[in-house]
Amino acid sequence: GESVGLHLPTLSVQEGDNSIINCAYSNSASDYFIWYKQESGKGPQFIIDIRSNMDKRQGQRVTVLLNKTVKHLSLQIAATQPGDSAVYFCAENYSGNTPLVFGKGTRLSVIA
Amino acid sequence: GAGVSQSPSNKVTEKGKDVELRCDPISGHTALYWYRQSLGQGLEFLIYFQGNSAPDKSGLPSDRFSAERTGGSVSTLTIQRTQQEDSAVYLCASTTGGYNTGELFFGEGSRLTVL
Numbered sequence: 001g002e003s004v005g006l007h008l009p010t011l012s013v014q015e016g017d018n019s020i021i022n023c024a025y026s027n028s029a030s031d032y033f034i035w036y037k038q039e040s041g042k043g044p045q046f047i048i049d050i051r052s053n054m055d056k057r058q059g060q061r062v063t064v065l066l067n068k069t070v071k072h073l074s075l076q077i078a079a080t081q082p083g084d085s086a087v088y089f090c091a092e093n094y095s096g097n098t099p100l101v102f103g104k105g106t107r108l109s110v111i112a
Numbered sequence: 113g114a115g116v117s118q119s120p121s122n123k124v125t126e127k128g129k130d131v132e133l134r135c136d137p138i139s140g141h142t143a144l145y146w147y148r149q150s151l152g153q154g155l156e157f158l159i160y161f162q163g164n165s166a167p168d169k170s171g172l173p174s175d176r177f178s179a180e181r182t183g184g185s186v187s188t189l190t191i192q193r194t195q196q197e198d199s200a201v202y203l204c205a206s207t208t209g210g211y212n213t214g215e216l217f218f219g220e221g222s223r224l225t226v227l
Contacts, residue, residue: 034215043116043203043218044155089154099145099168100216102155 012109019077021106023090026071030092034100035064035075039086047075047088077108085110114138116219118204124225125194133189133222137206144187145216146171146179147203155203161187162210194226 013019025033031052036044050057050064050073057064063076073090087107091100117136125131137144146158157171161181172178176194181187191198201223205216 041220043205043220044216045218046215049215091155099157099160099171100155101157102147104152104154 009104010107010109012111013080015080015082015110015112017080019075019080019084019108021075021077021088021108023073023075023103024071025073025090025092027092027094028068028071029094032093033064033066033073034091034093035062035073036089036091036102037084037086038089038105044089080108080110082110082112084108116204116206116217118202118219118222120222121220122223122225124227126227127196128193130190130192131194131224133191133202133204133224135187135189135204135206135219137185137187137204138217139185141206141208141217142184143207143210144181145205145207146187146189147205149201149203149221151200158189158202191224194224196226199224199226 034049035047037047038044048059048062048064050066055066061078065074077084085108087105089102089105091102093100116138119134123131142163144161147155148158149155159166159172159179160168163184164181176192179187179189201221203218203221205218207216
């Protein structure tokens with residue numbers, strides 16, 4: 001069954017606003033988490049990752065937050081742009097001995 | 113090529129026919145993965161190759177599914193006696209590391225439709 005899930009299947013935001021995409025995981029042994037972006041008709045593209053010894057990691061316009069206490073992962077996108085419109089997947093891995101497990105995804109729509 | 117290449121991009125077949133899907137990984141990438149994505153769903157792991165061997169085949173849904181990799185490069189996913197529930201996008205990804213290397217480089221997928 002799914003050990004990685006999502007709080008919201010769809011999210012609409014105004015251009016320029018910040019977006020927050022949430023993800024819950026159920027396996028407390030998971031120690032590596034990744035966010036992927038999938039545009040229509042394309043394969044998923046790596047955005048950012050975080051290991052369980054961290055609770056925050058920043059990239060370019062993106063920040064991933066990890067709350068191990070409640071097994072929650074979020075992706076924050078600053079100043080959301082039309083090009084950010086896509087489906088976002090979180091994925092988890094435990095102990096480096098298993099393949100990535102992907103959640104079902106959240107569709108982000110940016111309103112111009 | 114610069115990225116992972118998959119062919120065919122689209123395949124329509126009749127129930128009961130066999131299909132082969134091909135993946136050309138990024139040159140030098142030792143690890144290769146096959147995932148399946150059904151409409152509106154997340155990615156379902158099928159099989160993992162490290163070099164030419166497949167240490168993890170745990171995601172293959174039935175014995176109708178098989179995959180091979182030759183020369184540490186090209187991989188072929190074969191589905192025998194296709195069923196309608198096999199309809200999905202089959203995604204291939206490659207990377208230089210193992211399971212805990214999250215930056216998988218995905219191809220654009222092969223969309224399979226079984227009538």
